[in-house]
Amino acid sequence: MDQPNILEAQKLTKVYEDGLCALDHVSFSVKAGEIFCLLGDNGAGKTTTINLFLGFLNPTEGIPFINGIDVTKDPLAAKQHVAYLSDVVMLYPNFTARQNLDFFARLGGKNNLKREDYYNVLRQVGLQEKAFEQRLKGFSKGMRQKVGLAITIVKEAPAIILDEPTSGLDPKAANEFLAILHKLRAQGRAILISTHDIFRAKEISDTVGIMSEGKLLAVKTKAELEHENLEKLYLDYIQGKVAA
Amino acid sequence: MLKILLEKELRDIIYSTKFAITFAAAAVLVLLSFYVGIRNYQESIHEYENAKTTNAANIAAQTDWRQIQDRVFRKPQPLEILVNGVTNDVGRTTDMKSSGELNLINSRFSADPLFAVFRFLDLNFVFVIVFSLFAILFGYDAINGEKEAGTLKLVFSNRVSRASFILSKLLGSVLALGVPLLVPLLIGCLMLLGFGIPMSGLEWVRLGMVIVAGLLCFGVFLTLSIMISAMVARSSVSFLLSLVVWIFSVLIIPKGSVLLASQIASVPSIDAVETQKRKFSADQRQKWLEVTQQWFSSRMKSSASFSDSGFVNSMAAFQDSMQKVSEDARAEFYSRLDEDWRNKKDWQERWAFGISRVSPTAIFQIAAMNIAGTDVGMKFRYMQQLSRYREAFAETMRKKTGSSADYFRIVIRRFSGGQNDQEEKQKQLNPSEIPEFVEQPRGLGDTIAASLFDMGLLVILNAVFFGGAFAAFLKFDLR
Ligand SMILES: Nc1ncnc2c1ncn2[C@@H]1O[C@H](COP(=O)(O)OP(=O)(O)O)[C@@H](O)[C@H]1O
Ligand SMILES: [Mg+2]
Numbered sequence: 001m002d003q004p005n006i007l008e009a010q011k012l013t014k015v016y017e018d019g020l021c022a023l024d025h026v027s028f029s030v031k032a033g034e035i036f037c038l039l040g041d042n043g044a045g046k047t048t049t050i051n052l053f054l055g056f057l058n059p060t061e062g063i064p065f066i067n068g069i070d071v072t073k074d075p076l077a078a079k080q081h082v083a084y085l086s087d088v089v090m091l092y093p094n095f096t097a098r099q100n101l102d103f104f105a106r107l108g109g110k111n112n113l114k115r116e117d118y119y120n121v122l123r124q125v126g127l128q129e130k131a132f133e134q135r136l137k138g139f140s141k142g143m144r145q146k147v148g149l150a151i152t153i154v155k156e157a158p159a160i161i162l163d164e165p166t167s168g169l170d171p172k173a174a175n176e177f178l179a180i181l182h183k184l185r186a187q188g189r190a191i192l193i194s195t196h197d198i199f200r201a202k203e204i205s206d207t208v209g210i211m212s213e214g215k216l217l218a219v220k221t222k223a224e225l226e227h228e229n230l231e232k233l234y235l236d237y238i239q240g241k242v243a244a
Numbered sequence: 245m246l247k248i249l250l251e252k253e254l255r256d257i258i259y260s261t262k263f264a265i266t267f268a269a270a271a272v273l274v275l276l277s278f279y280v281g282i283r284n285y286q287e288s289i290h291e292y293e294n295a296k297t298t299n300a301a302n303i304a305a306q307t308d309w310r311q312i313q314d315r316v317f318r319k320p321q322p323l324e325i326l327v328n329g330v331t332n333d334v335g336r337t338t339d340m341k342s343s344g345e346l347n348l349i350n351s352r353f354s355a356d357p358l359f360a361v362f363r364f365l366d367l368n369f370v371f372v373i374v375f376s377l378f379a380i381l382f383g384y385d386a387i388n389g390e391k392e393a394g395t396l397k398l399v400f401s402n403r404v405s406r407a408s409f410i411l412s413k414l415l416g417s418v419l420a421l422g423v424p425l426l427v428p429l430l431i432g433c434l435m436l437l438g439f440g441i442p443m444s445g446l447e448w449v450r451l452g453m454v455i456v457a458g459l460l461c462f463g464v465f466l467t468l469s470i471m472i473s474a475m476v477a478r479s480s481v482s483f484l485l486s487l488v489v490w491i492f493s494v495l496i497i498p499k500g501s502v503l504l505a506s507q508i509a510s511v512p513s514i515d516a517v518e519t520q521k522r523k524f525s526a527d528q529r530q531k532w533l534e535v536t537q538q539w540f541s542s543r544m545k546s547s548a549s550f551s552d553s554g555f556v557n558s559m560a561a562f563q564d565s566m567q568k569v570s571e572d573a574r575a576e577f578y579s580r581l582d583e584d585w586r587n588k589k590d591w592q593e594r595w596a597f598g599i600s601r602v603s604p605t606a607i608f609q610i611a612a613m614n615i616a617g618t619d620v621g622m623k624f625r626y627m628q629q630l631s632r633y634r635e636a637f638a639e640t641m642r643k644k645t646g647s648s649a650d651y652f653r654i655v656i657r658r659f660s661g662g663q664n665d666q667e668e669k670q671k672q673l674n675p676s677e678i679p680e681f682v683e684q685p686r687g688l689g690d691t692i693a694a695s696l697f698d699m700g701l702l703v704i705l706n707a708v709f710f711g712g713a714f715a716a717f718l719k720f721d722l723r
Contacts, residue, residue, distance in 0.1 A: 056721075088392070091393070095255070104399075
């Protein structure tokens, strides 16, 4: 693995105004062609970590890097190298799938895409053909998630950050989703995913980071997990039976 | 970047079902207000013409100028009907006479109570109630709604500055909502043309000013509600806040300011003033009678004949001089009373309007009424013009009757049944010999001067809330 670090968290620490320490010196990195999974219960600090990468929050301490750019110093430049999908994906209900995609593609700097290009991306994420020109109003969560994924794909950024992308998806939709992620990995993207789903985490990721109460307790590679029971490991970690 | 965001904003609003429904409703109400206004105008102009014709016929049926009962009617103006203001509360008819107090009676509401029930549907109502609601309906979740839909984070995961986002939000909302509203307004103006409503160039300019003021008021609510949506995280809360602001602005502040002003600056009731006037007039009549009796008895002693033309002439002269003295005294007393009352009323109104200017819709209403000339000063200005006209009227009557006395016209007639009178009876009167009263509209300069302050306030409020929304969003928590 001699790939460069695309995403890097350096001792990220966040203390909220109310004094809550949501993140405590969290460090990890994601290389090109790697899927890194932040695994943790609700409230573990996953979204906080992601928000720091996107400059929605300023770290109390530490630095998030995207493609080597310090997000706290030049957030706008850093954001050119990352595609992001938030945990709430309502998108614009009055726009069609294609119009949603078109808007975000142009925001991401893709100005010359044609209708057919958008259709190709929408096909790629497995949205039914007849939904392409339908308003999102009537879309199911799974369909909206697909459009959301299309939005992250179309930007063609080296880093992709997905916050709880599979929560609320039915198994079939979730499987399709994972297939696309593998394709993206094959293209050499660095992918950071947060989830509270142990099985998905083991299934899709090259590296799993176990988070609890703002601390990154362990980072395990796929090879290390081959011989371990991740579920047991996870519970042990968050119950403090294994020293971090 | 701004262009992409602006384009999205326009589409997002115009494609929405919310827009389709609320815009259709607003458009229908605008057109309806023009239509109702036009019909009202046609009806009242018809009534006005009829009243004038009847009045002329009544005069023409008379043979003696001393017996006529001339009436002056207030001509309906097209703008009054689009911005009612106090129009329908001000009387439309005046019994014209050479002396004594002139009164306006027979207001639209007193003559047609049913009309009072439906008084609300004028252009003013549409601007105050409908447009402002339309604005907050789209403004309240402009920012926090995108946060709730997750699109805000999605947008800001790109190379987008906060300034360009909020700018596109504000400009986009103003364009996407304001420009469509111009369409029914312009159609309304075309309706005025189509129905052949006589509008002078000045009246078109004034209508244009009312529309500009209305759109400024709309802008205040739009920028204000966007500002609220950039200060509150949840759209349900900002909706409630915007609604509260709206209710205060439209319903509570205007009424409250009137109540408050009457507490601060009290004004004697119009009845109290009337009572004083009546008492003065009664005293005067009493004095008049006494003096006249003395005059008669002194004449009786000198035993002149009543039918003697010398007697008639000297009586007319006596009455004229009496008339002059008593009219001067009355005019002075009344005007002192009126002026005192007006001063107090003015003061109270100034308080009321001052306080009500906390509300943007009240500012608009004050501006619109001043532009249309239907503000609280309407009656006063009309009466001033009427008093000026009265001089011409009195002059005509003096020439026709040889006397300007009102009280004793009939007395003179009884005592002077001579030859001349017989001749006069044959001749019908020509009503067009009485000069016509034509109300002069406020000039453009006066109109601008009367509305400049409030127009300026609306512009400033737009700027303040625009800037406020901008500043609030720079600090807005995007997560
Ligand atoms: N704005 C905030 N102010 C205070 N505490 C917050 C704020 N946002 C999140 N938190 C707290 O920080 C912790 C981590 O939250 P989060 O990162 O959303 O967790 P996760 O995404 O892993 O479920 C939680 O305890 C949460 O309550
Ligand atoms: Mg989360």
